[in-house]
Amino acid sequence: MIPLRLQNMSAAMRIARYDAWLLLALAGLLTARSGLAEVQPDEAVRGAEKARIASIARASTAAVAVFDTAGKGGGSGVLITADGYALTNFHVVAACGPSMKCGLPDGRIYNAVIVGIDPTGDVALIQLLGRSDFPHAVWGDSDAVRVGDWAFTVGNPFLLAYDFQPSVAWGMISGVHRYQYPAGTLLEYTDCLQTDAAINPGNSGGPLFNAAGQLIGINGRGSFEKRGRVNVGVGYAISSNQIGRFLAHLKSGRIVDHATLGATVSSDDQGRVVVDDILQRSDVYRRGLRYGDQLVRFADRPIRTVNGLKNVLGTYPRGWRVPLTYRRKGKLVDIHVRLMGLHDQAALYNMVGQEAAKPVESPRPPTPPEHQHRSPLPPDGPRPRQKTVAAAKLPAEVAQRYEARRGYANYWYNLWHQRRIWNRYQQQTAMLAAPWRIAGTLPGGEPFELSVAAKRAAATFPWGKSGALFDAELARSLSPPRSGGLLLTLHLWQRLLAKGLRQYGEVYYLGQMPLGNLGQRADCLVGIYAGIETHFYFDPESSELVGIDMFPGDETDPCEVRFADFALLADQHLPRSWMIRYGDHEFARLKIQQWHHGSRPVAVPLESPQLEEK
Amino acid sequence: MFRAWALCGMLLVFRGPVARGVETAPDRPLRTTIRSVQQRVVKIYGAGGMRNFEAYQSGLLISSEGHVLTALSYVLDTDDLAVVLDDGSRFTARLIGSDPITELALLQLPTEGRSLPWFDLQAAAGTEPGQAIVGTRVLAVSNLFGIATGAEPASVLQGVVTAMVPLDARRGQYRSNYRGLVYVVDAQTNNPGASGGALTDWQGHLLGVLGKELRSRATGTWLNYALPVREIRGVVDDMLAGRANRAADLGVAQPESPLTAAALGLALVPNILARTPPYIDAIRRHSPAEQGGLQADDLVVLVAGQPTASCQAVLEAIGQHEREDPVRLSVLRDGQLLEIELRSPK
Numbered sequence: 001m002i003p004l005r006l007q008n009m010s011a012a013m014r015i016a017r018y019d020a021w022l023l024l025a026l027a028g029l030l031t032a033r034s035g036l037a038e039v040q041p042d043e044a045v046r047g048a049e050k051a052r053i054a055s056i057a058r059a060s061t062a063a064v065a066v067f068d069t070a071g072k073g074g075g076s077g078v079l080i081t082a083d084g085y086a087l088t089n090f091h092v093v094a095a096c097g098p099s100m101k102c103g104l105p106d107g108r109i110y111n112a113v114i115v116g117i118d119p120t121g122d123v124a125l126i127q128l129l130g131r132s133d134f135p136h137a138v139w140g141d142s143d144a145v146r147v148g149d150w151a152f153t154v155g156n157p158f159l160l161a162y163d164f165q166p167s168v169a170w171g172m173i174s175g176v177h178r179y180q181y182p183a184g185t186l187l188e189y190t191d192c193l194q195t196d197a198a199i200n201p202g203n204s205g206g207p208l209f210n211a212a213g214q215l216i217g218i219n220g221r222g223s224f225e226k227r228g229r230v231n232v233g234v235g236y237a238i239s240s241n242q243i244g245r246f247l248a249h250l251k252s253g254r255i256v257d258h259a260t261l262g263a264t265v266s267s268d269d270q271g272r273v274v275v276d277d278i279l280q281r282s283d284v285y286r287r288g289l290r291y292g293d294q295l296v297r298f299a300d301r302p303i304r305t306v307n308g309l310k311n312v313l314g315t316y317p318r319g320w321r322v323p324l325t326y327r328r329k330g331k332l333v334d335i336h337v338r339l340m341g342l343h344d345q346a347a348l349y350n351m352v353g354q355e356a357a358k359p360v361e362s363p364r365p366p367t368p369p370e371h372q373h374r375s376p377l378p379p380d381g382p383r384p385r386q387k388t389v390a391a392a393k394l395p396a397e398v399a400q401r402y403e404a405r406r407g408y409a410n411y412w413y414n415l416w417h418q419r420r421i422w423n424r425y426q427q428q429t430a431m432l433a434a435p436w437r438i439a440g441t442l443p444g445g446e447p448f449e450l451s452v453a454a455k456r457a458a459a460t461f462p463w464g465k466s467g468a469l470f471d472a473e474l475a476r477s478l479s480p481p482r483s484g485g486l487l488l489t490l491h492l493w494q495r496l497l498a499k500g501l502r503q504y505g506e507v508y509y510l511g512q513m514p515l516g517n518l519g520q521r522a523d524c525l526v527g528i529y530a531g532i533e534t535h536f537y538f539d540p541e542s543s544e545l546v547g548i549d550m551f552p553g554d555e556t557d558p559c560e561v562r563f564a565d566f567a568l569l570a571d572q573h574l575p576r577s578w579m580i581r582y583g584d585h586e587f588a589r590l591k592i593q594q595w596h597h598g599s600r601p602v603a604v605p606l607e608s609p610q611l612e613e614k
Numbered sequence: 615m616f617r618a619w620a621l622c623g624m625l626l627v628f629r630g631p632v633a634r635g636v637e638t639a640p641d642r643p644l645r646t647t648i649r650s651v652q653q654r655v656v657k658i659y660g661a662g663g664m665r666n667f668e669a670y671q672s673g674l675l676i677s678s679e680g681h682v683l684t685a686l687s688y689v690l691d692t693d694d695l696a697v698v699l700d701d702g703s704r705f706t707a708r709l710i711g712s713d714p715i716t717e718l719a720l721l722q723l724p725t726e727g728r729s730l731p732w733f734d735l736q737a738a739a740g741t742e743p744g745q746a747i748v749g750t751r752v753l754a755v756s757n758l759f760g761i762a763t764g765a766e767p768a769s770v771l772q773g774v775v776t777a778m779v780p781l782d783a784r785r786g787q788y789r790s791n792y793r794g795l796v797y798v799v800d801a802q803t804n805n806p807g808a809s810g811g812a813l814t815d816w817q818g819h820l821l822g823v824l825g826k827e828l829r830s831r832a833t834g835t836w837l838n839y840a841l842p843v844r845e846i847r848g849v850v851d852d853m854l855a856g857r858a859n860r861a862a863d864l865g866v867a868q869p870e871s872p873l874t875a876a877a878l879g880l881a882l883v884p885n886i887l888a889r890t891p892p893y894i895d896a897i898r899r900h901s902p903a904e905q906g907g908l909q910a911d912d913l914v915v916l917v918a919g920q921p922t923a924s925c926q927a928v929l930e931a932i933g934q935h936e937r938e939d940p941v942r943l944s945v946l947r948d949g950q951l952l953e954i955e956l957r958s959p960k
Contacts, residue, residue: 147652147770148644172772178761194761196771196802223759225806226666226827227836233771233802234759267764271702304702305764 052211056152056168059213061135063154063166063206064088064128065103066112068096069395076155076166076206077102077126078215079136084110084128085251087243088205089220090117091187093124094355098410099398102128103164104135113398116250117409119352120258120342121314122187122220123243124205124409125250129397137207140214142239145193149173153197153219153235155206166206171197179307179314180221180236185343186351188258190314192236193217199235208237216240242315248521249317249511253413255352256511259316259339265295265306273303275326281555283338286583289326296332297325318342320513349407417509418501421523424543428573433598434494440576440592448590450487452494457487461588474530475552484559484582489550492534496527505529512540515547516562522546544573557583570595647818648753652767653700653731655812656682657757658707658721661692672756672768672811673697673721674823675732676850680725682707683850684810685826686717697723699730702765711853715791715930716846717826720853733812735850738843739819740797747797747821747842750775754801754840756811756824768811773801773838775821783828783837790828794926796839797822804828804836813840822846848923857921872933873941877958879903882914885925892928894945906954908945915951916944 066088067074073095077088086102093100093114100112115125128134145151152170160167175194182188193208199219208217217237224232249256262282263275273295278285295303299322301312316322318341325334343351394402405411435453442448446462458467459480468477468487478485501507510524515537522537535558537547544566549558559582563575569592578590654675662669673684682697684690690709697707711720740747754771762768777798783790797813803824811824822840829836875882879901883893892914897904914922917931918941935941940957 146645147767148648172770174769174771175761175767177766194769223761223805225759232805234761234769234805271704271764305766307763307766 052170055209055211055213056154059137059152059207059209059215060105060154060166060168062137063105065156065159065161065164065166066092066096066126066205067101067103068093069099069101074156074159075202075204076219078154078205078207078218079128079134080139080215081136082134083132084112084130084134085115086112086126086128087207087218088124088126089218090119090122090124091220091355092205093117093126094119094352095358097356098402098404099394100126102126103161105165107164109164111395111398113401114409115413116253116256117352118246118250118256118258119186119348119355120182120188121238121242121246121256122189123218123238123246123250125247127401129401137209137215138213139244140210140212140216140240142193142216142241145173145176145210145216147173147175150211151193151195151197151216152209152211153195153199153203153206153237154209155203155219157198157200157202159202169198171195174234177308177311178236179311184351186355187221188314189221189236189238191239191242191311192221193239195235195237196233197235198231199237200231201229203235218243239315245315245320246317246511248523251413252417252509252511253408253410254508254511255349255407255409257318257341257343257345257348259313259318259320260342261309261313261337262340263289265309267306271304273306273309279340282340283557284324284335286557287324287335287337288333288584289324289335289337290328292328294327295324296327297323299323313339317511319510345407414509417523418507418525421509421525421538421543422501425538425545428542428544429497432494432497432572434498435598436490436494437594437596438592439594440590442591443589448588450490452487452490454491454494454498457491459487475532478552478559480587482582482585483580483587484557485550485552486559486561486580486587488532488552489534489548489559489561492527492529492532492550493536493545493548495529496534496536501525510535513537545575570597572597644816647814647816648755648770649767650731651753651755651812651814651818652770654733655700655755655757655768657698657760657762657768658682658684658689658810659696659698660689660694662689666806668760668806670757670760670807671809672758672807672824674810674812674820675699675730676735677732677854678729680705680723680728680730681732681854682721682723683823684719684721685823686712686714686719687809687826690719690721695721697721698764700765700767711856713849713853715927716794716841716849717790717792718823718841718846718849718853720850733820735820735843735847737819738821738847739815739817740821740842741844741847747775748778750821751816752797752799752801752821753814753816753818754799754803754808754811754824755814756803756808758803758805758808758811760807771801771803773799776800778842781825781828781837781839782831783839784831785826785828789831790826791930792841793930794845795842796825796845797842799838799840801838803838803840849927852921852923857923869934869936871937873935873937873939873958875929875932877937878932878941878956880908882925882928890925892922892925902956902958906943906956907952908943908954908956909947912945912947912952914943915946916942918942919944 062079064077064086066077075092077086079086098114101109102112103109110128110130112126112128115127117124151173152168154166154168157167174196178192178194180189199222203219206219207215208219210216217239219237221236222231223234262284263278265273266276268274275291275293299312303309316339321336321338324337325332401412402410403412438450449460451458456469466479468479470491477488479487496504504527506528508526510526512521513524515522523540525536527534533551535549539546547562549560551558562579565577566573566575576592580587656673658673659670671689673682676683695707697705705723707721707723710722751774755768757768775797778795781792781796804827808824809826812820813822813824814820820843822842825839879898880894880903881896883895894910894912896910897908914928917928920931922928922931940955942955944951944953
């Protein structure tokens with residue numbers, strides 16, 4: 001600090017000038033304070049932003065833009081496996097036919113083929129072709145989602161993405177387990193997620209991810225009103241857990257149907273959900289449910305409203321077995337119910353045909369008339385090709401994986417799965433020709449014997465002997481009594497082994513169902529012969545035959561046989577423990593000690609070696 | 615010496631403003647806050663049922679005695695007004711009060727001593743004078759589109775308060791009565807069934823009541839707005855106290871050329887606070903007000919039989935009259951209630 005001395009004028013002047021600059025600088029800085037004042041966000045905010053960006057970047061790689069081959073219409077989808085399976089909405093692919101084009105964010109286009117469809121739940125499975133290392137989404141648990149969680153949609157709203165870079169919209173989960181009424185009986189959104197992340201026309205079929213980038217839903221609907229079909233903060237996504245139950249069914253190439261209870265319910269004036277109508281031929285009636293019973297629990301959910309039941313029911317495929325608890329006169333009763341199909345099969349196929357024939361509605365937003373002539377954008381989309389030309393020629397790689405058949409979206413996949421299961425099963429159980437003589441003991445040590453041949457069979461149990469003749473009226477021979485038709489079941493099993501998939505009758509792959517109380521999934525082949533539908537259940541990994549359900553008719557309980565404790569028996573890999581059940585009662589538990597079978601080698605050929613390439 | 619101070623000053627400035635921490639993480643997770651808000655929002659079902667005239671809307675529990683605050687609308691125009699709570703309990707509600715200016719209504723549920731969670735408007739957010747609200751992150755909880763039924767919880771949208779401005783809005787030809795301040799938000803609250811819902815901050819404190827499906831008179835844009843608690847507290851108190859229990863005209867027609875206080879020759883005290891009591895500040899000489907006997911310091915209590923708790927309410931109530939119509943004023947002077955009819959000169 002140099003005190004100013006009048007004597008040292010020149011120095012003083014220098015200092016004064018320096019002070020003046022200082023003053024000016026200070027003044028300048030003070031006035032420019034707002035410009036200098038840079039906000040430094042909290043580190044937590046920066047971290048959250050980085051995590052969000054990373055999560056979105058990673059998840060977006062699996063999003064696809066779906067177009068029909070004529071370039072008209074389209075929507076979004078999401079890859080779920082490295083070999084190209086992708087989910088989208090049924091209403092996106094309904095009019096596309098068997099073939100679509102999919103663009104990935106890396107800019108490349110791939111051919112895709114339809115695999116399976118679920119019109120009621122508005123889900124479709126397609127497979128992109130040409131690669132075995134597609135980026136794919138990580139599956140998330142939709143039941144763990146809560147209102148208030150962040151979520152984001154990725155897709156192609158308004159078909160904006162000419163370069164296939166998807167649009168991303170971030171928002172909050174506004175509701176969970178929501179119910180949206182169907183259009184007719186299709187496109188019912190049960191147990192869906194509601195979000196204010198933007199879902200617009202074009203987003204349909206695309207993914208809803210949680211903040212961590214896991215797939216929790218497939219977007220497909222929104223609530224629209226006075227502003228037309230643009231997002232107003234309310235969009236809906238089909239839950240990933242629902243789709244998970246249907247995935248194997250979709251992979252089977254079929255047109256999949258949803259479950260119905262066989263009873264209708266309503267809320268009484270105390271708010272309890274009670275049965276107000278019930279179908280006598282339904283499984284739920286045979287299990288004891290009656291008019292007036294209060295539904296308390298269904299599958300894993302407490303039931304408090306009619307919508308609550310509709311919600312959980314809508315997430316199950318036809319034919320699944322789920323636990324149900326009801327209350328009558330204050331007492332709780334637990335049962336297991338086999339769910340009926342929602343639709344008559346033929347009616348469902350016709351509805352699908354009608355959806356396919358509908359004119360395609362472009363997901364572009366309506367241009368306000370006063371802006372049209374000023375729009376600098378190129379005209380809407382690629383020029384549509386002649387429809388007839390597009391329909392006639394499928395790309396070669398699609399044609400290789402497509403086979404049309406009534407009742408199937410793509411029979412090629414069903415056949416592939418049939419062969420997959422059968423070939424692996426045959427490798428274990430090839431030589432099991434008729435006749436069989438099976439002997440062993442019951443839990444108490446008493447002996448039993450079963451003999452099964454092409455025309456007749458007999459069973460000897462401590463309580464008596466019975467026989468069966470396999471003639472014209474197969475469905476009538478249901479001995480032994482109270483077994484539901486054990487001998488007929490074994491006969492049909494023999495038939496499948498003898499005739500193979502193509503000559504048994506009608507055989508198709510159903511998908512996967514839960515088997516047993518722990519709900520482990522099993523592959524299911526359905527065989528229909530002489531009006532009798534038989535389900536053959538195979539372990540999904542090993543293709544061991546783990547169970548058979550034989551339904552002699554539509555309105556009766558099946559004979560259920562379950563196999564366990566596989567070991568080498570008579571040079572074959574065979575189950576040594578059997579459990580036979582009919583209706584609500586266990587018929588018998590058997591321990592197999594001997595299994596004689598015919599010595600003639602079975603002339604069932606292995607199915608074609610196409611199995612190797614996929 | 616000066617140099618030292620100058621240098622210090624510059625250092626201070628260079629350091630920049632105190633690093634403004636962004637809002638700290640909420641005390642409890644958003645999921646928990648949301649549940650507590652949802653429990654205070656109710657689903658209302660009444661009259662209507664046509665496209666653009668849905669028969670449902672939302673409401674808020676605002677007392678421990680089962681009072682529900684909601685939007686005054688055609689939905690309430692029924693003898694069979696049902697209110698369903700978050701837990702699915704269902705009540706038949708009674709309309710016990712309404713205010714045509716703010717277009718709010720008060721319902722009573724026969725809760726019979728049941729203890730229900732409720733929003734305390736006295737402890738609501740955004741009520742400190744001068745408190746900055748624009749930029750606050752908000753939740754909008756309502757039963758928009760009637761999505762939730764029975765025991766299903768109300769839907770939650772999120773956004774920020776983007777502005778606080780006077781409302782100048784319409785629905786069709788019908789102009790909104792309320793001209794006071796509203797919170798404009800970017801959450802899409804302008805949807806059927808949302809009106810009467812809750813606008814809260816991320817701590818679950820009530821900021822406002824979601825407004826009706828209105829569009830700006832200037833631009834035609836559909837507005838996402840809420841009535842701030844601090845603007846409506848007085849009216850709600852009046853309704854709770856039974857001071858505004860005239861069943862309202864549910865579609866008040868606007869006068870062609872409205873009457874004004876100035877035309878009558880009376881000026882009220884400056885409207886500084888939201889609830890400035892409407893004292894007359896001055897009377898113009900030779901005006902109808904002077905001829906009618908009004909004096910400075912009179913407190914205008916009723917206009918045309920309608921209670922007026924603030925200057926704003928008096929001006930709006932007078933503005934409901936055509937210019938040439940007479941208007942009855944009730945004023946309090948020295949503890950005495952005087953009724954005077956005025957008519958503005960042609």
